[in-house]
Amino acid sequence: MSACRDNSVYVFVVVLLLNSGQTLCHTKGLRTGNSGRVPPVINASRVQFSEQQFMKWVTIPSLGDFTTIQEAIDSLPFINLVRVIIKIRAGVYTEKVNIPPLKSFITIEGAGADNTIVQWGDTAQTPGARGQPMGTYGSATFAVNSPFFIAKNITFKNTTPLPAPGAMGKQAVALRISADTAAFLGCKFLGAQDTLYDHLGRHYYKDCYIEGSVDFIFGNGLSLFEVRILHD
Numbered sequence: 001m002s003a004c005r006d007n008s009v010y011v012f013v014v015v016l017l018l019n020s021g022q023t024l025c026h027t028k029g030l031r032t033g034n035s036g037r038v039p040p041v042i043n044a045s046r047v048q049f050s051e052q053q054f055m056k057w058v059t060i061p062s063l064g065d066f067t068t069i070q071e072a073i074d075s076l077p078f079i080n081l082v083r084v085i086i087k088i089r090a091g092v093y094t095e096k097v098n099i100p101p102l103k104s105f106i107t108i109e110g111a112g113a114d115n116t117i118v119q120w121g122d123t124a125q126t127p128g129a130r131g132q133p134m135g136t137y138g139s140a141t142f143a144v145n146s147p148f149f150i151a152k153n154i155t156f157k158n159t160t161p162l163p164a165p166g167a168m169g170k171q172a173v174a175l176r177i178s179a180d181t182a183a184f185l186g187c188k189f190l191g192a193q194d195t196l197y198d199h200l201g202r203h204y205y206k207d208c209y210i211e212g213s214v215d216f217i218f219g220n221g222l223s224l225f226e227v228r229i230l231h232d
Contacts, residue, residue: 069097069118076103083107091117101145104163110154113188118142119157125169136194140176159192162213171199184208198223
């Protein structure tokens with residue numbers, strides 16, 4: 001159901017273990033230098049971790065751990081309680097992605113919204129696993145069902161073309177967010193009808209581009225949009 005053209009997904013698993021005032025950093029998918037320690041936290045009562053504080057960035061000269069985004073997500077624990085950074089190289093990832101409810105604290109980071117694209121082409125009338133139409137909810141290219149999700153510098157796209165006037169069942173969601181406390185930074189959401197399904201929860205969109213036609217932003221989310229462009 002998924003395919004990728006000469007791309008790799010890097011998964012960096014960051015385990016934050018506060019022990020005696022120190023933070024243990026562990027990263028997955030590194031060939032060399034894959035662990036390290038950082039200095040103790042000085043003011044533990046007002047800690048604001050930056051990526052530099054808890055993440056060790058290493059240039060990877062060759063392939064990552066996975067070739068699809070869904071494989072990377074599926075590799076995580078059934079109940080995930082630590083921040084996980086999934087770095088995705090530039091390319092077009094043609095796949096349908098679903099993040100289950102208990103896999104929280106996931107960050108998806110692309111190589112720029114114009115460079116890293118995840119796309120699929122389902123609509124509300126596309127048959128689901130049981131042969132019935134999947135509906136608007138199930139049509140999403142990228143579905144987030146867990147809290148504390150972050151996306152950076154990536155495009156979410158539904159490739160379904162603009163439907164004819166009066167056409168039925170052509171809702172085609174690029175991204176659905178159905179969980180609390182999510183943030184989208186420097187992302188693009190591309191589609192025609194019902195592009196961004198801001199379903200449930202509190203969400204923050206900053207420096208994003210959102211494109212569509214009919215109801216291209218909809219849902220019951222309590223969200224703040226500080227976006228660069230809304231295109232109809």
